[in-house]
Amino acid sequence: MAAPAPATAATVIVTDVAKPAPIPRLLDLGAGKCIPCKMMSPILDELKKEYAGRFDVEFIDVWKDPAAGQKYGVKMIPTQIFYDATGKELFRHEGFFAKDDILAKWKDFGIAFTDAKAAAPATEKGN
Template identity: 35%
Template sequence: MSDENVIKSKKGLALKIIIPVLLVCIIAGIWIVKNSKKDVASVDTDNPDFALHVTETIDLGKLKSYGLPIIIDFGADSCIPCKEMAPVLKELNAELMGKAIIRFVDVWKYQDLAQGYPIEVIPTQVFFDADGKPYNPKNPEAMQMQLYSMRDTNEHVFTAHQGGMTKEQLLSALKEMGLK
């Protein structure tokens, strides 16, 4: 074999090795970039749907589309039990960002935002499980939960708790509702 043929053979062999290796690296790079963006989008702290304080109409359908348990607390900044719950809600909202949706509506400032919800006293918490359905607690009486149904169809539409709740009580409900 001549020197030229040996050189051509080595170049061909090098190309046969380098091209597949480059393709694998490119595919791996694309996969890493796509998956890292996916994780960032699912826990977007700038997303207003995950903000604690609600000042505009709640799009319950959109919140349910995230597939996360939801707690909406209806209270007021100047109500004593609401003030006691405020740090707990703030803490849970921050700790569970992307794992659960924790919202607070000040019904004295934004009365219209409470319309359509079973609010008789404040604070009142409304619960939806990760499937977007009203939370169905294993033992509603022990958790002091009220289940609201439509009169004509008996369809369960809301699960609510009246009064303050501790962090432990809220976490217990969230775990039952599908918190991961």
Template identity: 45%
Template sequence: MMNKKKLIRIIVPVCIVIAVAAIWFMKNVNSNFDTSDMAAGTNPNDSDKVYSDVNFTLEATSIELDVLKAYGLPIIIDFGADSCIPCKEMAPVLKTLNSEMRGKAIIKFVDVWKNRQAANGFPVQVIPTQILINSDGTPYVPSAKMDIEFTMYALKENNQHIFTTHQGGLTEEQMRAILADMGVSR
């Protein structure tokens, strides 16, 4: 009887130590696990980058621009509404490009009638309005070959360019041309 009690006093702490070690081991192995094969989106031009943590969903209720810029991908944010006619015409284009460009660009749509606060801080005067941002986080500056009208916004104090927008609807061809001008390849 005495030997059983001694054996239990030894086995229980040893089992606890083994369990703690197993938990520690599993947490550390999983945190170092290479998720490149499971990424939600990868950039084929940069096989070392993994974009598994990017939320590539098209519809957004708010925009955290600093978070989006940190991924180093070109960004197009379309501020519109589900019931606006030009917005409805752009919806399939946004859906297609959002799906095709995962890992190459971030394309978002915000319904400003449902999420008015999401447009705060952005120069949205009419809908649809697209905000265009380069992969380095700077406002997009269209090349001379672009035959699309853009509006550039700058700070009055120092004339620093802070936003490039397009007001109105864009066709799929125009959106693809903008993305190509931003450096996105098919």
């Protein structure tokens, strides 16, 4: 009838501390062989690298995972779904979506990301 070892409580505390803070998410549902989806691929790769830690970028191939297409109510591909940091869907777009348009859409929702390479203030306009 000995008391449980205190190591269990320490393990729980470490696990809780390791949880990352939620961030906005862009989910792209498409397919590897669809032409507009192929056009989106380098854009998604750039966004994933340039904005890592500021928003997540995920891709699901609905031809390989048809259940995902049903789960997210995909009617055509590619479909991009924007989620806030709480997981609430903000916007849904069908078809090709350019990088600048994606970033502008985030800004429409009050989520402005500074330039990926230089964290300059957002006061400058133009190139």
